[in-house]
Amino acid sequence: MTGSVTVVGLGPGDPRLLTQAASEALAQAQDLIGYIPYVARVPDRPGLTKHATDNRVEIDRAGHALRLAASGRRVAVVSGGDPGVFAMAAAIFEAVETGDPEWRHLSITVEPGITAMLAAAARLGAPLGGDFCAMSLSDNLKPWEVITARLEAVLRADFVISLYNPISSARPWQLGVALGLAADHRAPETPVIFARAVSRPDEAIRILTLAQARETKADMATMVIIGASATRLIPRGEATPFVYTPRSVPA
């Protein structure tokens, strides 16, 4: 087979946050597959066919990409952020594992991107400066009991916690429960970041305390970073404070 699939990380939104390798992969694609707003970020050009689909059908989208590649096309599957972090790459490999055995012999590559937690962290300072974890708060794909057990584990062990998919219209209460669990383990003044649409025109980043975060609404485009016990602010007068987690943990 001569076709290929490249899963391309578009980063958080600003085209200046794409890697050169990702830009080149987009320039070489014949077919572009992805969630509607990600496909819309890539300019139209002659020779590029766009296939924009709704968010809920990652596995169908993956199968579509693999079938096109098997027919000889150069396909780019686009993801926001990094494709390997709660995005399209895992769906592609799930489809490869369970699909047509010939798909295993396609050229399938992943072009990494700036995932949301790195983009949000960079805007504020270095909140991920110590050990940290990344969790999806969606219980569409795993039981809620697994999510709470994982949250308890990393809260106890004092990791900085990045929460992807914290909320949606179908999952309105999970973030509140997660922040409630956090409050069982961390002080009310622990910094919590709500980062929405980082690097896009509608960017809105809020630095809250854990107590405030429990009273604050987030939406689907938001990611949440819960600080560790040592995460702190550096006040700067009128300017937004820096937020960072020291590298050291005292004995």
Place this chain on the structure above:
Amino acid sequence: MTGSVTVVGLGPGDPRLLTQAASEALAQAQDLIGYIPYVARVPDRPGLTKHATDNRVEIDRAGHALRLAASGRRVAVVSGGDPGVFAMAAAIFEAVETGDPEWRHLSITVEPGITAMLAAAARLGAPLGGDFCAMSLSDNLKPWEVITARLEAVLRADFVISLYNPISSARPWQLGVALGLAADHRAPETPVIFARAVSRPDEAIRILTLAQARETKADMATMVIIGASATRLIPRGEATPFVYTPRSVPA
């Protein structure tokens, strides 16, 4: 003050993995500060003064950058990978917090980059496809007991685990102990990735079982990813298998 510090993520090594924003920040710098091999990655040009220093002195390097900026210079501090992940950003903000109060009013920005775990994951498939954590295995800055407690927590809770700084000449045994702990919680056939110098000419990526990893030497340029219980290989005949972690956790 008119000077500035930008902490720039150079990514894993291949210049094609820099973001455009990072490239622009390097092009605008008057002074370049960083660990010798990172500074060496940036081409010389008129008007750019390079200050390359040894690895062990992050805080001195941060102070140097801030003093230069306070004197009016446009300074870029370069980090491999992403500056916010076990790299220079936290050191800069530690220096800001404890140093000259005037430094808080400098323009200090961070340009994110592709951190090693994302680059390594992209090379192999989607090993970070589920919940994951990133830990530094260095006990230079935190007690070994904290490290083992954190490892036990994330092993029990079935996170994929990325280990930064797994080994050095001064810390030869820590990785072996960490993999021994992993073997208490995960099956011997669990995939473990040793990824060295990803995207550089001397790149060497090995996909091992946990049992094999315990018998294998790593070096300072290696990062280690320990799979979760569901992390698996997709065999591809003679070609390197894909490695991925499914998005779903069964009930």
